[in-house]
Each structure stands twice: as C-alpha cells, then as structure tokens.
Amino acid sequence: MDGPGRDPSTFPPYLYEAYRATTRRAPKQPLIPLPHTLSEITGPGPALSGALHQTVQGAASAEDSDLTTNMGTGTEAMGERIIVTGRVLDEGGTPLPNTLIEIWQANAAGRYRHRVDQHHAPLDPNFLGYGRCLTNKDGVYRLITIRPGAYPWQNHPNAWRPAHIHFSLFGSSWVSRLVTQMYFPGDPLQPLDPIFNSVPAAARARLIAQYAHDVTQDGYALGFRFDIVLHGPNATPFEPYETAQRATR
Numbered sequence: 001m002d003g004p005g006r007d008p009s010t011f012p013p014y015l016y017e018a019y020r021a022t023t024r025r026a027p028k029q030p031l032i033p034l035p036h037t038l039s040e041i042t043g044p045g046p047a048l049s050g051a052l053h054q055t056v057q058g059a060a061s062a063e064d065s066d067l068t069t070n071m072g073t074g075t076e077a078m079g080e081r082i083i084v085t086g087r088v089l090d091e092g093g094t095p096l097p098n099t100l101i102e103i104w105q106a107n108a109a110g111r112y113r114h115r116v117d118q119h120h121a122p123l124d125p126n127f128l129g130y131g132r133c134l135t136n137k138d139g140v141y142r143l144i145t146i147r148p149g150a151y152p153w154q155n156h157p158n159a160w161r162p163a164h165i166h167f168s169l170f171g172s173s174w175v176s177r178l179v180t181q182m183y184f185p186g187d188p189l190q191p192l193d194p195i196f197n198s199v200p201a202a203a204r205a206r207l208i209a210q211y212a213h214d215v216t217q218d219g220y221a222l223g224f225r226f227d228i229v230l231h232g233p234n235a236t237p238f239e240p241y242e243t244a245q246r247a248t249r
Ligand SMILES: [Fe+2]
Pocket: 105, 106, 161, 164, 166, 247, 248, 249
C-alpha cells in the first residue's frame, strides 16, 4: 500500500509484515489525499528569508552540530568519534541550502536517552544523542558525533538494529519534513534487519554512508559521507509518516 506520490521502487511500504509494528499501524483503507492549505505550504520552515530565517538559523548553533560535546557537561561523550557530512540535493542535483538537518541516535553502548528505552546498557552522562545543523550555500551539512552501537528490539527473537543515525530534514514549510535513517558500510546486521529490508532492494544502498578518507581527520575522527536526494529516480528512501513518529527504532 503506497500513498499518493510514493514511488514503490524507492520507498518502504506502509505494511511490511516482518517489521511487526507496521501490521498494527499500516492504513487499512485507501488513502485520501488532503490538499495542502496556506498554513502548511508557507512555513515556517528554515528555508525562509528575512527575520524568521534568522531566527531559525540562530536556533541551530555551531555547538548543536557536535554531539560529542553538546550535552554541555564539559566532558566529551564516550565512543568512536565520527564526522558525518554530505549534501542535500533535489532531483536535478541542485544543492539545497538552509535545510534544517536534525539527527538522533543511540550512544556507543546502544542506548537512547529516552524514557521508553529500557535496554540494559549504560547511559552516557555526557551524550545527549541529538543534534542539528543547517545546510550551507552549497547544500552541505556537517556533524560530529560518536558511532552508535547496535541495540536489541522486540520485533522477533534475537533482533538487533544495525548501527544507524536517524535523520530529519526540514525545508521551506511544515509539510516538507522528511525522515530517514543512515547506516554504516559493512554492518553484518543490515541483511537481518526488517526495517532496512523494508526498503526496496534497489534503493537500500542509498541509506548506507560511504567511508570518506578525505573527511577523516588525522588523529581525531573517521569521516563518512551521506548525500540525501529528495526526489526522482535516485531519491533517498524516506519513512512513512507514522513510522517517523516512532523513530527511536
Ligand atoms: Fe534507532
């Protein structure tokens, strides 16, 4: 079942039985397109001009983009430092500036700072697990964080999520929000993961970051590149809205 405008060759379906939660939340009736009204189309997303834009830009400070320190305790988070960077592009390859990128993730031990996460793994008092930044004039974002750990979930026996970082993108209006997950190259848990497998096979590689030695900083952190394409035949797979609302998984 796919909603209006969703390309089944790119996007995960609402119903994917191996991902058990989708059997409860997938729509059982045909979707009804709702026309967007002025309030949804006109914002206030970050890709605006004028004072409101300045407000949003101000809300994404340089400190917000470094998850190794943005807990604000003065002590660095535990784990393997990584730099994640890439471009946000439209269908024609045009970079999109002023896109608000928000990420959230488990800590190095595979634990979220979230009340519903009861995984028996330590919380890191110096790791918030959330950060954000805006793409620059060339559509480039750059975040520093720690490599997240795998964590168990209750979908099926011995179920473990591969290491991943959740991404949310906000463009020029409220209706422009897109949510996806970035994975790491060479992770043996990916082919076992129903969420990863719910993405059509031809599009799965678009969710895996590439190791980038030119991004890696000597003596400091490994670099990964993850470009995000919003539309078209090479679009990044995004999650159905209902999934995105529960996206600690
Ligand atoms: Fe997750």
